Amino acid sequence: MRLTTKGRFAVTAMLDLALHGDKGPVTLSGISERQKISLSYLEQLFGKLRRRELVESVRGPGGGYHLARDPSLLSVADIVRAVEEPLDSTQCGGRENCLGNNERCMTHDLWAELNTTVYGFLAGVALSDLVQKQRNKTVSLVRGAASKPRDTQPVSA
Amino acid sequence: MRLTTKGRFAVTAMLDLALHGDKGPVTLSGISERQKISLSYLEQLFGKLRRRELVESVRGPGGGYHLARDPSLLSVADIVRAVEEPLDSTQCGGRENCLGNNERCMTHDLWAELNTTVYGFLAGVALSDLVQKQRNKTVSLVRGAASKPRDTQPVSA
């Protein structure tokens, strides 16, 4: 799973959508202003989000986007996967026999495990968690250096 | 921390180095043949690995590269960080005040936590672990996933 600012933008936008979605559809221009993300770029991202059925659109005046499911059923991993390019293993795309022999490129298992680790973390954070955290941000969330992973769901890749 | 095949190549090459380094320096052309990585590309990667002092070079005939430290003190995270571009947070590079206000872009903590998660996993796997796994490749996977981060370098990602 690749990780760039693209996915970050998408999550930020989805969070904005969740925060402001209680009064009908949310326009992209609204998100654009609040989150300082280019409107045209948002259009691109929401095209993907819509095709992956994470959001639904309402056209015409008064239209906009709203979440397709309850935010507790939308994980950050879902969002990132929807917009980000996959980045697989170059050679040996999942199968063994990466080199000429039967070697399966030695580090195969390592990357596979890392992938499930990252995915597990992101899948364990629901959009509703972010909403919650955002709504009561009276206190600084910054705790000590080693932040304690939030207990949302059992990490099961 | 970005993750592409570049880091994968680097780890594979370092593993090859660790596996064949018991009989003097290992040549890049040897690694190139065994691991099917372009020689010129390896030259690039080892330039970085050398500047970050993960490997040492011996010039001239019979020369090549060898590890700069014991493989138990070289984590996968070290290797990946040495060759991969950093990929920071676009706007708000660590500091608050990402948007015009005091908002610090809402998802800030999320990405910070993810980063330490990924880093923790990779820092917990030493090159010697991969060597071990490769030598008797019947043996099982990594022990408790990223439980005990191995202390190679202070975590300052």
Add this chain to the structure above:
DNA sequence: CCCATACTTGACTGAATCAGTCGGAATTGG
């Protein structure tokens, strides 16, 4: 001293992705 071996360095390339733009559609409430 020569020379082949090997590292070292820097410039260069094509492809892909990122981040963003632009123009124009289609849809629909007022």
Add this chain to the structure above:
DNA sequence: CCAATTCCGACTGATTCAGTCAAGTATGGG
């Protein structure tokens, strides 16, 4: 109809990836 809004595709400049090429420099062996 009109304005707001989503939709769609093509386009762009910058950056990175993966790899190439062409020079170096160092050095062990003969």
